[in-house]
Amino acid sequence: MTDFYAVIGNPVAHSKSPWIHAEFSRQTGQDMQYEAILAPVNAFPATVAVFRERGGKGMNVTVPFKLEACKLAGRLTERADAAQAVNTLVFNADGTLGANTDGAGLVRDIMVNLGFSLTGKRVLLMGAGGAARGVVLPLLEHDPSILAIVNRTQQKAHALQQQFSCYGTIVSGDYADILGEKFDLVINATSASLKGELPPLSPGIFAAESLAYDMMYGDGYTPFLQFAKQQGASRLADGIGMLVEQAAESFFLWRGVRPETGPIIKMLKLHT
Ligand code: ATR
Numbered sequence: 553m554t555d556f557y558a559v560i561g562n563p564v565a566h567s568k569s570p571w572i573h574a575e576f577s578r579q580t581g582q583d584m585q586y587e588a589i590l591a592p593v594n595a596f597p598a599t600v601a602v603f604r605e606r607g608g609k610g611m612n613v614t615v616p617f618k619l620e621a622c623k624l625a626g627r628l629t630e631r632a633d634a635a636q637a638v639n640t641l642v643f644n645a646d647g648t649l650g651a652n653t654d655g656a657g658l659v660r661d662i663m664v665n666l667g668f669s670l671t672g673k674r675v676l677l678m679g680a681g682g683a684a685r686g687v688v689l690p691l692l693e694h695d696p697s698i699l700a701i702v703n704r705t706q707q708k709a710h711a712l713q714q715q716f717s718c719y720g721t722i723v724s725g726d727y728a729d730i731l732g733e734k735f736d737l738v739i740n741a742t743s744a745s746l747k748g749e750l751p752p753l754s755p756g757i758f759a760a761e762s763l764a765y766d767m768m769y770g771d772g773y774t775p776f777l778q779f780a781k782q783q784g785a786s787r788l789a790d791g792i793g794m795l796v797e798q799a800a801e802s803f804f805l806w807r808g809v810r811p812e813t814g815p816i817i818k819m820l821k822l823h824t
Contacts, residue, residue: 555584556607557806560599561614564588568820569612572799575819576811584609584807596620604643610806611641612799618682625650634716635686640802651805654683655690657798658739658767663694665793665817668737668763670694676735677701678751679742680708680724683767687741688712692720700735702727703742704752727752734759738780740766745774758785767791792820 559569565588573586589611591599596617603611613621621638622628626647632638638650662668675696677684680703691699699722703709706726713724736759744751745768753776758764764780769790773781777788796817804810 553583555582555609555806556603557584557586557610557612558589558603558608559586559612559614560589560591560596560603560617562591562593562616564590564614567614568795569614569799572796572816572820573803575816576800576803579811580807580809582807582809591617597624600624600641609643610802611643612802613639613641622650624648631655631686631689634689635682637682637686639686639798640805642805649805651802652686653798653801653805654794655687656801657796658687658765658794659690659694660797660801661789661793662737662763662765665797665814666763666787666789668787670696670737672697673736674734674759675699676730676733676738676757678738678740678753679703680705680712681741681743683743684741685712687739687767688716688722689719691739692716692722695720696737697721698723700724700730700733702730727754730754730757733757735762737763737765738785740764740768740774740776743768745770745776748775750775750779753779755783758783761786763787763789765789765791767794769795793817796820 559567577584618637627649629651632650632652635652640651642649673696701709701724709724713722762785764785766774766776769792796813800813
């Protein structure tokens with residue numbers, strides 16, 4: 553019997569998830585269908601309920617419903633609870649599980665695909681919104697020597713530091729506080745790239761053998777990756793790998809099978 557899955561969001565037409573999951577299911581021989589569902593902003597729970605009645609087994613949740621999905625889930629994974637954001641719903645007989653696979657996707661892309669070990673490294677995370685909150689715990693689980701969180705509005709960075717300080721060494725502040733500091737890994741978790749903007753970074757931020765990672769992606773280099781290239785960062789990566797890896801984590805939660813992500817990442821990189 554065919555199982556039904558969907559990505560729910562508003563807007564959702566641009567989502568690459570239906571294509572990615574169709575590739576995963578073809579590759580692993582799963583009997584499933586995956587569609588995109590546009591939910592009115594004030595009707596998320598009702599739209600989810602209709603999908604469940606149709607026999608839906610799981611959903612990916614995207615903007616602006618990730619927080620609402622937390623409230624809808626009967627049970628949350630530790631990561632979804634810490635992030636207060638759910639990007640994956642699993643429907644089964646005993647209720648709805650809410651998970652967040654964004655952080656696992658980022659860490660897998662960095663460590664497995666890019667071969668960059670986080671352990672003992674100095675990591676800078678820019679941004680303190682929903683995207684940043686979802687990745688702090690998975691990053692700390694790999695023992696960087698320090699995680700610095702910077703944000704224009706520094707109170708939001710301090711709040712993240714307070715929330716997660718029991719999991720590792722975190723410092724927080726605004727961009728002026730990291731003047732003269734160097735980092736092995738700089739992650740852009742702000743929404744600046746979406747607007748063609750660059751966070752107010754000072755020159756000299758990249759250590760030798762450093763990786764610049766933008767969680768966003770688009771045509772060509774984002775402003776942050778252009779800056780990183782000019783500044784001599786050794787390696788540059790956009791968020792395509794993370795996108796595919798978070799999808800693979802969701803697929804694994806639903807189907808218990810791990811798809812091969814490499815060929816899918818390659819195909820998407822050719823077309824973006
Ligand atoms: P998301 O869920 O994508 O994280 P968000 O919660 O609206 O979206 O957060 C956006 C983040 O990008 C914030 O950290 C924001 O900084 P402020 O909290 O100071 O607003 C950051 N951001 C957006 N545009 C930026 C820019 N041009 N430079 C630096 N940071 C920017």
